[in-house]
Amino acid sequence: MSNIKDNAVVLIPAFNPDGKLLALLDALKDRFATILVVNDGSTVGREIFDGVAALGIPVVAHDVNRGKGAALKTGFRWIMQNAAGCRTVITADADGQHRPDDIAAVAEASLAHNDGLTLGARAFSGKVPFRSRFGNWWTRQFFFLMTRLRISDTQTGLRGIPAALLPRMVGLEGDRYEYEMRMLADAKHHASPPSEVPIETVYI
Numbered sequence: 001m002s003n004i005k006d007n008a009v010v011l012i013p014a015f016n017p018d019g020k021l022l023a024l025l026d027a028l029k030d031r032f033a034t035i036l037v038v039n040d041g042s043t044v045g046r047e048i049f050d051g052v053a054a055l056g057i058p059v060v061a062h063d064v065n066r067g068k069g070a071a072l073k074t075g076f077r078w079i080m081q082n083a084a085g086c087r088t089v090i091t092a093d094a095d096g097q098h099r100p101d102d103i104a105a106v107a108e109a110s111l112a113h114n115d116g117l118t119l120g121a122r123a124f125s126g127k128v129p130f131r132s133r134f135g136n137w138w139t140r141q142f143f144f145l146m147t148r149l150r151i152s153d154t155q156t157g158l159r160g161i162p163a164a165l166l167p168r169m170v171g172l173e174g175d176r177y178e179y180e181m182r183m184l185a186d187a188k189h190h191a192s193p194p195s196e197v198p199i200e201t202v203y204i
Contacts, residue, residue, distance in 0.1 A: 013071035041065035069179025110160025116192035120158030
């Protein structure tokens with residue numbers, strides 16, 4: 001994984017995070033030279049963000065909660081301005097759903113798939129809550145009808161986005177969770193369709 005350290009940037013939007021964020025960052029800081037946390041107007045957890053800063057990881061803050069989509073776009077803009085060597089951005093959640101090994105695996109795959117999205121796809125097998133299984137199935141079918149793209153996990157927040165696509169990502173509409181679906185729908189215009197990397201399913 002030597003090529004991901006300097007070429008991939010990890011972006012984590014966070015709203016009222018707990019200690020899981022610090023545990024994740026501690027596990028990632030030796031694997032990635034650049035990690036960015038966007039504090040999306042959190043009302044609690046100041047000590048968590050102090051801990052992030054103590055790890056030497058930059059934090060960009062919104063004055064008020066603006067939504068995950070807005071936080072991602074703020075992060076993309078920061079990376080375009082401050083991470084000149086970035087070849088891909090890996091978005092991950094702050095709540096512990098994404099394992100460090102899976103984040104690294106998506107980063108590796110994204111560097112090799114540099115003209116389309118790379119998605120960390122959960123299997124939704126085994127002891128999966130019915131609501132989660134059905135919700136993913138329904139969303140997957142609806143998404144295919146709308147875009148003709150077959151994606152097994154449309155709701156994953158673990159994504160690899162080539163740096164060349166960041167200006168396009170910043171220009172997409174949406175400030176909250178709908179933004180992530182618009183990002184996937186926009187993939188039908190990319191040079192390559194999204195690729196998927198199997199990841200472990202973790203329920204919080």
